Amino acid sequence: MSDKKLKVAIVGGGIGVSHIKGYRELPDLFEIDTICDIDQAKAQKVAAEYQIPNTCYNFDELLTRPELDIIDICTPPYLHYSMIKAVLNAGKHAICEKPLVESVAQIDELIRLENQTGWRMMPIFQYRFGHGLQKLKLLLDQNVTGQPYVANVDTAWRRREAYYEVPWRGKWKTEMGGAVLGHAIHAHDMLTYIFGPIKSVFARVATRVNDIEVEDCAAISLEMQNGALAALSVTLGSSEEITRHRFTFRNLSAESNTRPYTNSGDPWVFTGDTPEASSQIETTLAGFKELPESYAGEFYRFYQALQTGGTLPVTLQDARNSIELVTAIYLSAETGQAVSLPLEPGQVGYTGWMDFIKLPA
Numbered sequence: 001m002s003d004k005k006l007k008v009a010i011v012g013g014g015i016g017v018s019h020i021k022g023y024r025e026l027p028d029l030f031e032i033d034t035i036c037d038i039d040q041a042k043a044q045k046v047a048a049e050y051q052i053p054n055t056c057y058n059f060d061e062l063l064t065r066p067e068l069d070i071i072d073i074c075t076p077p078y079l080h081y082s083m084i085k086a087v088l089n090a091g092k093h094a095i096c097e098k099p100l101v102e103s104v105a106q107i108d109e110l111i112r113l114e115n116q117t118g119w120r121m122m123p124i125f126q127y128r129f130g131h132g133l134q135k136l137k138l139l140l141d142q143n144v145t146g147q148p149y150v151a152n153v154d155t156a157w158r159r160r161e162a163y164y165e166v167p168w169r170g171k172w173k174t175e176m177g178g179a180v181l182g183h184a185i186h187a188h189d190m191l192t193y194i195f196g197p198i199k200s201v202f203a204r205v206a207t208r209v210n211d212i213e214v215e216d217c218a219a220i221s222l223e224m225q226n227g228a229l230a231a232l233s234v235t236l237g238s239s240e241e242i243t244r245h246r247f248t249f250r251n252l253s254a255e256s257n258t259r260p261y262t263n264s265g266d267p268w269v270f271t272g273d274t275p276e277a278s279s280q281i282e283t284t285l286a287g288f289k290e291l292p293e294s295y296a297g298e299f300y301r302f303y304q305a306l307q308t309g310g311t312l313p314v315t316l317q318d319a320r321n322s323i324e325l326v327t328a329i330y331l332s333a334e335t336g337q338a339v340s341l342p343l344e345p346g347q348v349g350y351t352g353w354m355d356f357i358k359l360p361a
Contacts, residue, residue, distance in 0.1 A: 003307060006093075007067055009034035010052075011059060011083065012074035013042040015097055019072055020050050022126075022295025029303045030070075036062050059083065063090040070095060076168045077176050081106050084121060088113050093306070094121045095299075098185050100319040102176050103352030104327060104343050107320045114316060122302050122312050123319040127186040128193050129297030130264025135288055136194060136247065136254045139270065142284050144277075146250030148228040153191050153245050155184035156238035157260055161210060170212035172359055178214030180205065181326050184234040187243055189322050190264060191232070194247060197225045197321060201328035202338040209237035213360055220329055251277045265293055327353050334358075 008023060008030050010016040016035070023030040036056040037043040043055045056062045062071065063086055071087045073080060073096040081101040087094040088110075100123045101107055114121045127133070139145050157179075168174035175182060192198065200223040205215035220232040241260035247253065253271045256263045270285070272278030292300045301313035328339040330353040343350050 005029060005031045006069040006303065006306070007031050007033040008070045008072055009036055009056070009062055009065070009068050010072050010074060011036045011062065012097075013037040013039065013046040014074065016072070016074035017046060017050075019074060019095075019097075019295055020046070020052070022299050024050070025292060025296035026300055026303070030299065033068060034062065034065070059086070063087065063092070068092055073097065076174060077102070077182075078168070078174050081110075084110060085113060088117045088119045088121060091117070091119060093119050095124065095302070096121070097124045098319075098322070099176065099181050099326070100316075100323065102323075102354060103350070104320060104324050105345070105351045107316055107323055108345075111316045111320075120306065120312060121316055122298075123314050123316065123322075124295075124298065125186060125189045125193075125314045125318065125322075126295045126298045127190055127264045128314065129291070129301070130262065130293050131266045131288075131290060132256055132268030133190055133193070133245075133264040134291075135266075135268060135270070135285055138288055139252070139254075139281060139284055140194060144280050144284050145247075145252055145254075148195055148224070148226055149248045149250065150228060151191055151195055151230040151245065151247045153184075153187050153230065153232045155179070155187045155232075155234045155243055157183055157236050157241050157243075158238055159183075159210065159216070159236040164210060164212055170210070170214055172213050172354065172357060175214060176354070177326060177330070178205075178207070178212065179216045179234045179236050180218050180220075180329050181214075183236065184218070184232070185322060185326065187245070187263075188232060188325060189318070190245060191222075191230055192321055192325070193318075195224045195226065195228050195230065198325060198328075198341050199223045199225045200338050200340050201325065201332050203329040203332040205329065205333040209235070215333075218329065218333075252281060262294070330357060 034054040070093045164170040203220040205218045209216040216236040218234040222230040242258040243263040244258045245256040255269045327349040331349045332339045
């Protein structure tokens with residue numbers, strides 16, 4: 001691919017605004033060409049506020065525009081799968097917000113379609129690119145951390161009744177899940193970004209905070225494929241909102257800040273187990289290169305991968321790991337049993353948790 005600005009269309013003027021802000025941090029790499037939303041007034045408002053030259057109110061019409069390189073999907077979750085397939089089949093790169101789709105089977109189909117068409121598909125996990133977490137990833141990649149032991153992840157946020165006034169929220173058929181799927185999914189991706197794949201999941205979920213169909217509290221125990229353990233807690237009823245990660249390795253411990261929505265950024269505290277380990281941490285981090293963070297950080301790396309043909313910063317396999325964990329959490333909570341991963345064709349849950357969730361009458 002030539003070294004040029006890529007033209008982007010954003011579909012959805014809600015969370016899509018956060019994507020717009022990310023692209024605007026990279027004006028030499030991306031040009032936002034179009035905002036698409038079925039709500040014409042919303043599309044026009046966003047276009048005016050962010051100086052976007054074109055509006056569109058029909059997704060199918062958007063697919064026919066040859067000038068577009070990327071279509072970035074920021075719609076409710078139940079629309080993602082069909083839209084991603086349409087974008088790839090239309091000969092454009094796709095980016096899509098979380099949760100990507102509603103089953104491991106759907107992701108496996110998208111992996112096949114990406115390989116078949118040659119167009120790239122990037123899920124959104126922008127929390128990965130905060131400088132604090134990236135410093136830990138550098139220490140891990142440089143073999144400074146040593147053997148992983150245990151991790152603790154807390155997602156303690158607050159969602160009140162007004163949040164669920166948006167018609168598609170809080171319902172299995174349209175949001176497809178609750179706090180585990182739509183809120184803690186980023187924090188849990190940060191865990192697997194560092195500790196790798198999961199071997200076994202045991203979970204309990206509950207609806208205790210709001211009068212909704214889906215869960216808003218969870219307690220989860222994981223065994224990782226590398227032998228490490230992890231404990232995850234999730235609630236949407238916390239008066240003080242925090243997100244916190246603590247990783248314990250043989251040579252060091254790493255603890256995030258507790259900002260609820262940017263805890264992957266600085267500062268993180270890295271504590272060596274010995275003076276020698278502390279010195280190695282300091283030496284390694286002295287070579288840390290700061291790149292853009294959050295959405296801009298993911299989009300910057302996406303652009304570089306397109307130029308080189310390299311691995312995307314977030315892949316469909318990463319999304320598979322994430323949806324696999326969500327499925328296992330719901331299945332474990334439903335059965336009261338631990339669930340082993342990975343999920344493969346023919347196993348319970350492979351075609352989605354909606355197959356076994358007891359929907360309200």
